[in-house]
Amino acid sequence: MFVIGEDVAKLGGVFGTTVGMADEFGAARVIDTPISETGFIGIATGAAMAGMRPIVEIAFVDFIGVCFNQIYNFAAKTHYMSGGQFKVPLTFMIGYGGGYNDAAQHSQTLFATLAHVPGIRVVTPADAYDAKGLMHTCLRDDNVTVWMVHKRLWGLGWLGFPLPKALATVPEHDYTIPFGQSRIWREGTDVTIVGLGLTVHNALTAADQLAAEGISAEVLDLRSVVPLDRDGVFKSVAKTGRLVVADEDYLSFGVTSEVLAVIAERDPSVLKAPAVRVAYPDVPVPFSRPMEEFCLPNVERIVAAARTTMTRGKR
Amino acid sequence: MGKGPLPGEMHQSFGQEPCAVGVCAHLGKDDAVGAGHRPHHVAVAHGVDLNKMVAELFGKKTGLSGGRGGHMHLYDANVNFFSSGIIAEGMGPGAGMALARKMQGKPGIAVAFVGDGAANQGAFHEVLNMVGLWKLPFICVIEDNKYGVSVSKKDSTAIDRNSDRASSYALAGEYVGGNDPDLIFAAAGRAVERARRGEGGTILELETERLHGHFIGDSGAYRPEAERKAMKDPIPTYRQRLLAENAATPADVAALEAKVQTQVDEAMRFGRESAYPDASDALQRLYA
Numbered sequence A: 001m002f003v004i005g006e007d008v009a010k011l012g013g014v015f016g017t018t019v020g021m022a023d024e025f026g027a028a029r030v031i032d033t034p035i036s037e038t039g040f041i042g043i044a045t046g047a048a049m050a051g052m053r054p055i056v057e058i059a060f061v062d063f064i065g066v067c068f069n070q071i072y073n074f075a076a077k078t079h080y081m082s083g084g085q086f087k088v089p090l091t092f093m094i095g096y097g098g099g100y101n102d103a104a105q106h107s108q109t110l111f112a113t114l115a116h117v118p119g120i121r122v123v124t125p126a127d128a129y130d131a132k133g134l135m136h137t138c139l140r141d142d143n144v145t146v147w148m149v150h151k152r153l154w155g156l157g158w159l160g161f162p163l164p165k166a167l168a169t170v171p172e173h174d175y176t177i178p179f180g181q182s183r184i185w186r187e188g189t190d191v192t193i194v195g196l197g198l199t200v201h202n203a204l205t206a207a208d209q210l211a212a213e214g215i216s217a218e219v220l221d222l223r224s225v226v227p228l229d230r231d232g233v234f235k236s237v238a239k240t241g242r243l244v245v246a247d248e249d250y251l252s253f254g255v256t257s258e259v260l261a262v263i264a265e266r267d268p269s270v271l272k273a274p275a276v277r278v279a280y281p282d283v284p285v286p287f288s289r290p291m292e293e294f295c296l297p298n299v300e301r302i303v304a305a306a307r308t309t310m311t312r313g314k315r
Numbered sequence B: 001m002g003k004g005p006l007p008g009e010m011h012q013s014f015g016q017e018p019c020a021v022g023v024c025a026h027l028g029k030d031d032a033v034g035a036g037h038r039p040h041h042v043a044v045a046h047g048v049d050l051n052k053m054v055a056e057l058f059g060k061k062t063g064l065s066g067g068r069g070g071h072m073h074l075y076d077a078n079v080n081f082f083s084s085g086i087i088a089e090g091m092g093p094g095a096g097m098a099l100a101r102k103m104q105g106k107p108g109i110a111v112a113f114v115g116d117g118a119a120n121q122g123a124f125h126e127v128l129n130m131v132g133l134w135k136l137p138f139i140c141v142i143e144d145n146k147y148g149v150s151v152s153k154k155d156s157t158a159i160d161r162n163s164d165r166a167s168s169y170a171l172a173g174e175y176v177g178g179n180d181p182d183l184i185f186a187a188a189g190r191a192v193e194r195a196r197r198g199e200g201g202t203i204l205e206l207e208t209e210r211l212h213g214h215f216i217g218d219s220g221a222y223r224p225e226a227e228r229k230a231m232k233d234p235i236p237t238y239r240q241r242l243l244a245e246n247a248a249t250p251a252d253v254a255a256l257e258a259k260v261q262t263q264v265d266e267a268m269r270f271g272r273e274s275a276y277p278d279a280s281d282a283l284q285r286l287y288a
């Protein structure tokens, strides 16, 4: 195995993801690259095909724009196109998300961009326990895996200190969390709020507020975007009869749409009211504080969405 | 980045002023300039509206883009200026502005400012090849501060001088050491003339210093102490030279500095006192 990316060795990662690794594993296995994403992702792909298991850091998901061809036209498709002759056990470690005014090129979420391409698995933990478990699952997988963490969950003061519920006891021992297994953070009976990454935390705060109004919200954390836990989502919505989906990625053609498709395809009659999506409006991330706040899938918007499901379609 | 009045990241230009001034002194409004994630010195030197730029940095309604862009994304169409936070992004769009001028028979050239780190991006090489092939009136200015975040140029770049890459693309290449405004001005003059005469593009590699960390909050602790101590602020150095060479009197210098300070104070006041945009303005301006 080796780790490769910009600023991963000497600096220990722009977000501190690889602190200490160069000292522990040496410069040959923890590699600082030039700012050449197309090149080093291609190189990591080839190394993976030749028997290595690289971990590639891209600090900001936005930068996949410059190297996406390597990911979606080659790495993701090679196992299939080669008829299974080549495996590409490559794990990307990627930061995403806004809320700290880093504007249109450093704040995107882009789950859907990656998830749309067949052949890639995409996960995003909401707490430290899941972060390790999902990372270990990615590292053991023989495919292209993308482990994405919202920057506000990295635990760095300058990105807003981690939400209390993102902190968890992380066992020293090895453990894995299977792909495609959602997690119920809070049980409820009136409405299911589906979130992932940071929106799980917003949903939990929203659920507290809703409880004070007598609305019992269930909070479901997808954890995996691909594969999506369709059974888990359907089961929860069938129980509560109402659905809110919260995601920081762009509204259209994204995770929120896919979750709604689960219900539409399986049995829309389980819904007592139309579902409501709380996602990023279809505009680039604006820089200015009031505009960015307006766009984020924050607690208020989730609470309002849940209330809407409660009042809209009483049947 | 926290809760202060300036939102977001902030890549400062301290130490790199000679590059911007020495090059942009040759440019006018018809000339296009593309900058990167560290754009302020270039924006100021190219005549971007200072008040509106500062207001943009504060995320205010009166800013260049009404607060939509932010510090890495400065656009001022009046002087044909843009910047982007994606490394080497000035290259393609910059060369495209050069191509448009050529096709339209309009005056003006285009200049992209990039860092030494950007010389390792694919876009840098692809674009320079076309600039050479099509003899575009384009200058690629490399501000060589010897670092890309924590990674030194010697650890990221196979050759010592990025201007040597010019020979791969049928371009002129020139290296200027010493972060010296006069030498930069002279070399930039040659490149600009060449472009204006239709003789093609240049890679102008300028040695400079990043006096602070990569952005506010980065201590730069990964750099050797001796190297950090050896860096000199080019502005006081140049002030001393002007005085020593009797190119300016102390009174001239004081008057100039006072004038600039007034402009800066006014821009800061304008930026701070301007109103924030309406939150729902976020949804405006997606399409033309």
Ligand SMILES: Cc1ncc(C[n+]2csc(CCOP(=O)(O)OP(=O)(O)O)c2C)c(N)n1
Pocket (backbone or CB within 6 Å): A006, A035, A037, A063, A066, B037, B038, B085, B086, B087, B114, B115, B116, B117, B118, B119, B145, B146, B147, B148, B149, B210, B214
């Ligand atoms: C495509 C892309 N990759 C990575 C980054 C992150 N990043 C921002 S600035 C920077 C270093 C740039 O170095 P250089 O081009 O030398 O400019 P300098 O910061 O030294 O002015 C990096 C890696 C980015 N903005 N865009």
